[in-house]
Amino acid sequence: MALIEELGLKTYPQFNTGKKVHHTGGAGSRVLSYTSSLPAMSPLVLLDLSLFIYRTNRLSATVNIQDPSLTPNAVDLDGMTFHSWIRQNAWTQELKDVVDTGTRAVFGTEPAQMSLLYLLMYSAAAGGLEALLESTPGAAQEFRVQGGTQQLSECLAERVDWRNVRLGCAVKAIWQDPEWARVQTSTGDFLSRAVIVSCPPHLAAQIQYVPPLPQRAFLTQHMPVGHMIKFIITYRSAFWKDKGFSGEIVTGASTGCPFCVTFDATTPSGNAALVGLIAGQQATYWTNKQAAERRKAVVSSLVHYLGPEADSFIHYEEKDWALEEYSGGCPVNIMSPGLLTYFHPSLRRPCGR
Template identity: 65%
Template sequence: MIEWEAAQCPQKYQQPMALIAGTLEGSGTQTHIMELVKELGLDTFPQYNIGKKVHHMGGPGARVRTYRNSIPALSPLVLRDLTQFLWKIDRLCATVRVEDPSKTPNAVELDSVTLHSYTEKHVWTAELKEELALCSRSVFGMEPSQMSFLFFLMYAAAAGGLLPLLENTAGSAQEFKIKGGTQQLSECLAERVGLRNVRLRAAVTAIWQDAEWARVTIAAAGAAATFSCRAAIVTCPPHLAAKIHYDPALPSRREFLTQNMPVGHMIKFIITYQTAFWKEKGFSGEIVAGSSTDCPFCVTFDATSPGGNAALVGFIAGRQASQWGSKEAGQRRNAVVSSLVKYLGPEAASFIHFEERDWAAEAYSGGCPVNVMAPGLLTYYHPSLRKPCGRIYWAGTETATQWCGYMSGAVQAGERAALEVLAELRPTGLEPEE
């Protein structure tokens, strides 16, 4: 087995940020990643969520509020609106067939509208619409108008519901972090495979196949090389898989799907401090801010390491990433710090280091955290997302049926693709339950 990785490190989505502080990782319900963490002998620690959370919606002049529960301090009308919306979403999620969303009841109808269109029709209050737009940016790096409503439902259903995607409490997407950073997962796995079998800075440019072999061409150090194998598993996201030349060409449905799954836009930053002053002042470090405010980021969390290295991690996403991504790095930093001062106090101005990464500017990332589907794609093309194409097999978190878009989904997808290859090459070597 040989792994080709276009980036210079085994896990481009976490390095070097993870060296500053452990990044948001997963929950106890994300069984695939948690089993891998246990198998590799790594330790986790809970995401810090004790204290006041900051909530700023409704424009630059709107009141900055704090709250301690999972749900912000909303007016009775907005709370009723939210309760009804969550009830509707939970009922719809329960009907979604995650393995094949095209078989979901009313799939064509649900796939014909965007998340924005649905909320415009079913949500009454402007405040809740703004809250939901912020959720879309935080989770997908996209605006609600950019994705199919059925895709949104499938994504939520794969996580066990909408609330687990949004919270950092027990069972939610951000419940635990890995001590020392998530890059350890890739480092440990690379050691198991054998470092000689992991080729870094080796971008796959073409995959040729016939009845017996798949031939993978890579570009490394300015030179090209071709390797022959019985099967090739493509784990990069669809928008990057589209850049590979395939011969013979992929089936038309797979090709259309690959060409039409845009990726989210996020700029991630980590800012370190001498002390976690926000904890001393009774704050959790969690801040949520709408795009109608003058704040560049949509959300921050505490990122203090188990050893006490104080830090905050935040995300500029969706419309805000498009707006702020075109500005100078110094302008973004100053705007972030200015907002932190407004929300947490003057201590926020005395930081040690500010590090950011615009994933859209990375050649072998092109964006993050996940590729989405626009209306119409899921109903007609989704079955091609996981279906092997000859000797080419597909993995990556976008193909997962549990916690799609997260590291746990990536692990599940990798295991599934590996079993597909084994079933084809060594069918007698599998147990019945596999």
């Protein structure tokens, strides 16, 4: 937010007024709607949810964000998956489904694939589990950037002067000696005193380093990135608002719905749209389907949850980030069990030049 303000960009609040839709527990389970920050679940499940958030946030508060290896019981926490923690601390299947869905929406992956310590560190840095999931004040989904977040990159490029920015210039190798570093790219070489590698770990792993960087290489090769297919679907009007819905839909993988979450994406000028994510195991399944089949499944689910008006869309656009060569997935890299306590310092520690 500080950078957005510094660059003079404008934000507007994520629309979240009205009924939200919640559907977990299988294709035949009941579709619930609610207007509070918590789903309209049974008292037992709500108690289960409250205790789970309390226990997780309490443990998260013990994490040393700057050096997670100094966290009490770090090795034990890093040796456990988030999936195991969920199964040990959630009583009801409905809550397990909810947390699994939230994990897909935030990380693009399944709880069984990430270290519990990594999840706790990520949550602590954000201010708690709720901040990762909600669109309430102070949470991750609170604001949208007017005109799109691409402006962040464009404004920063202007700061350093576009003449100093090279596009379409993939880095193949970095050679270094005691005095210089040479960056070999697809269009030529560059010589410098220092090199900052700022691309995601899984992409940094594709660069050849001479001399080799053993610890860094092991770390970057074992930090997979999440898998998300993002879609946006536009309409002539925001019919869901007229019907009292916020546009937010949360679904579990076992419901048969392709996406795990949607939000209202109507622009400040009134162009009506919904944005959604197909993530984790749902993305793994649907990435192998034809685009037309995915679109049909998405629209069918929107009709199921919001009504027949959802079928009268103007345009449907999607992006499978796993198929993008220089992204390889989204939104973040995760750490599998055992990595954080032993290799985390290698992400920051300089390696020569």
